[in-house]
Amino acid sequence: MTITITAFAAALDQGAGMARDMRVRWALEEVGQPYEARLVPWEKFKEEAHIARNPFGQIPTYEERDLTLFESGAIVWHIAERFPGLLPKDADARARALMWMFAALSTVEPPIVDREIVEYAEDGKSWQGERYAMVDERIRGRLNQLSARFGDGEWLDGAFSAADIIMVHVLRRLEGTDILQEYPNLAAYVARAKERPAYKRAFAAQLAAWENTR
Amino acid sequence: MTITITAFAAALDQGAGMARDMRVRWALEEVGQPYEARLVPWEKFKEEAHIARNPFGQIPTYEERDLTLFESGAIVWHIAERFPGLLPKDADARARALMWMFAALSTVEPPIVDREIVEYAEDGKSWQGERYAMVDERIRGRLNQLSARFGDGEWLDGAFSAADIIMVHVLRRLEGTDILQEYPNLAAYVARAKERPAYKRAFAAQLAAWENTR
DSSP states (O other), X not given: OOEEEEXXXXXXXXXXXXXXXXXXXXXXXXXXXXXXXXXXXXXXTTSHHHHXXXXXXXXXXXXXXXXXXXXXXXXXXXXXXXXXXXXXXXXXXXXXXXXHHHIIIIIIHHHHHHHHHHHHXXXXXXXXHHHHHHHHHHHHHHHHHHHHHHTTOSSTTSSOOHHHHHHHHXXXXXXXXXXXXXXXXXXXXXXXXXXXXXXXXXXXXXXXXXXXXX | OOEEEEEEESOTTTTSSOSTHHHHHHXXXXXXXXXXXXXXEGGGTTSHHHHHHOTTOOSOEEEETTEEEESHHHHHHHXXXXXXXXXXXXXXXXXXXXXXXXXXXXXXXXXXHHHXXXXXXXXXXXXHHHHHHHHHHHHHHHHHXXXXXXXXXXXXXXXXXXXXXXXXXXXXXXXXXXXXXXXXXXXXXXHHHHTSHHXXXXXXXXXXXXXXXX
């Protein structure tokens, strides 16, 4: 059985691991599953061949036999259910792992993505500064709440799980700002995750993909 | 076993079923599980008792024995796994159902929520009109893609599933606009869902909650 994912060719972040294929690569490295990466250049995201994989024209996608998935959250969850190593055995703890994945993607990430919209789509607008202030307040509101619940734990809910992959990668999107450093427990959480051998292998793989296609 | 959810007391939408507890009520009605609703007024969302249930101070939450969940996507998925009626048996089809839930919450809903931010948080700003145009373009971009994939199907992926609950409720947030009507297949999809007896029972329950607490 071959697993094939799609990832950016010539990624805009120049191999910094910000694109969402990093989440899938990391999960596959954690469970020790080899995979092939089909590198898709940005200008082909909206073409029929890619839209057949993902109707929203985004990466990553995941193909295994005749199953094709999109949405990084769903792909990481599928990998975690399919191969051991990323989910606890207890049913309640598994439900909480999925809860934290939805929290990362539906509650924490949206204002962080909105900040990128302010940065790029609203660049040069008269209101850009005021919008930055508004969106940063929303981001800090979410991080205040996350930090308070996180406390001095190591991972989100006991042992490392698929949820930590998603949450850490969402928080990494703040790396171009100083915001995450205001929350020492969350900054330490991200740093702890980046020390994992599986993270390092995934990071190296997507960096190599950029170097080979730029 | 008692299932207890939290929902708005005196909901801002005056019982129109826009708050996210509607998703959980609807799922519970589809699987025929009774539940109790703990109605929480807006001013108590950030108080300790509610933060213990949901660190982000939002509704809905779900309590069953000693399991407490937040995030409507995770709750609806838990209900669908726990009780028959909301998920196909085939493992690949189940993976696709979760994929559509993430697509609804991470890809389709964010620009729709952003429109509400423009409507309320940016009301009176000089740039409000220009931001409406920008965010409406993003919403239409997503709906164009969703409509193209949806085609003339009845539900997202064959039989009605938990994913349809989430996607329909996300699309319902556009009801105050004319945007959804530009996509006849998606408008018909939402109308079809609203005819389901379980939907009607859930809608009546949250309307009654509003009438009893306003």
